[in-house]
Amino acid sequence: MGRWGTVPVAARILAVVRTPTALDRLHDVFPALADDVRLEIRFAVAKGSEFAADLTELLHRQHMRVVKWSKIRAADFDLAISPSSNGALHKLRIPIMTMPHGAGHHKKRATGEGFTDEISGLSRTQLVHKNRIVPKIIGLSHHNQIDALRAGCPEAVDRARVIGDPCFDRLRASIPMRDHYRSGLRSGDRKLVVICSTWGDRSAYGRQAELVTRLVEVLPPDHYQVALVLHPNIPAQHSRFMVDLWTRHARSRGLVVVPPDRGWRAVLVAADVVVSDHGSLALYAAALGIPFLLAEFGTDEIVPGTPAARLADRAAWLDPTADLRAQVDAARPVAGHEELASDAFSPIGRSAERLREAIYDAIGLPLPGWPVRAEPVEVFSPDA
Template identity: 30%
Template structure:
């Protein structure tokens, strides 16, 4: 089907497409580049999807054919539209986590890029994206549609304004919905442990690895096997969450083959579309690396053990706060002798995760409604839904 035919199609959410049960006044398009980015985007969708007359539609831009986004959106029961149709429509609001490929989309834009533990604003591939943000703004220079860059911390807003005044003028603080989701999950810790089949006298350990050569799997690939063979306590239950891109780049079969039979028998691997917050809330301790999930766990006061020293932690960054908080495991010392956690203040970590903890849902909703030009809403939203 050519672009001309695609352009002539009437979207099924349009008022002219046929008989509608609900009257649609505004349409928001959520652009999901990856499963990891999708979690933040779902939080933004939740902020407005219960607003009467607002239809939320999801799409996947060009990218790896098997990046699990289709499975992620199916698990979320999301209404989707092909990218080829999306680029030929105008939307009231476009929400994305990365500036990649979205310059051709029309409508007000809310960008929600990730801020790494090093304090860098990155795209869905983990690459610094300030140049891409500048390029996107130049591409849209003749448009009248608003552009907002939502960041988790006022320090990130200040850093962007210093690095790029043009992009910085579009930046505002919207909180960290992923962290707020974990905060909400902690209130249901006992229920989650029961759901996972963890009795009161058993400990649950969560091993997390981000992507790339400096991750837990990249730098210390033998650690997972070591924990499986010699857990801190013999009765410990072990769960492992890998960054979704690990599965995408290598494939589930290969990752599990490299893990080995002992690990496959004793460790339960979460699938990318499964909510890791459930296991994190239920866990008694976390073994992680420099990634965001380790930082989130540390910010909530969990016992955090680092697989290896974090190289060149940036002063005053979230990564540095995690290094100061966690305990680095020594490969020459038995694990059982190292898992003797002493409670310590987690506030220095939490302060660097976001400057507005627990407020992301309200802030995202306010920003989305403003961009959608809805001024008479009476609905309220609660974080952690």
């Protein structure tokens, strides 16, 4: 605890964030550690990402204790958790737990020149440094990813822990509260149409940015509400000022632009129709059984045979040259969405429990005496 401490902290965890998305992923981890005064979490920014410019400021806005990378001492921490296998994690002489950066391990490893054939998060390039396996624990969202890890980095298979997907479990746990989320959005009886876009030139916003305005124009605001959820890398790279400028007319017509650091989970649960691409939110929406349309799909980024790849084969596609309103009204859940969910996430409903077990085992503390389960997400209001 130290001379100046008050709470009897027995173990300290370092949350390593490299992008705003990584911080967003960690917000699904924290509920599994809630209420235990034996634990303390501090944060560090792993340099190297093009999207980390305002990350330290974001941490401070969320009232988190930040440790400079150069000031990290192994003796001060029992475990580091990183929702990414990228960055200089090998420089931390702390046991490390990595987790999927999104809805499982479905994307190819990106480089400055394009995409490799390796699976992002499960490749030897990311997991091994100078013949040393960097993570102590490699968290997986499904047991079928063990085979992918074996193919990409066989020497790391014994580090794998199947923990499921805490974000998907929280979304499922939130469904009974759907009316509360719609109330926060002031949706009323209107059909809520949510446009979700990942980042990059293969994304829905990258290829069809005008679709946002077109949908707002053709969907009468007394019967429809339109919301836009952009991957945090888009405002991180281009600025929130530019996102606001690009959407000024659409916002004057009622478009809700969801902030990159809060709200998207509640908006997704509240949605009547989701229009998306190959990003994680597309897989979450489809797996939840929300009526769904694909606007774009970056096939080159997705590993063949994964649930994300199968989504492209099963989903209905939005035709930008046809009647948009008619297509929105005709949208239906993806065929076999229950199977899609079970192929993407396992064990469904138990990720908080699995996650807590893995973390407490790593830090050497007995589990708390109270049960843990997926918590519903927070209500989001555009005016809050």
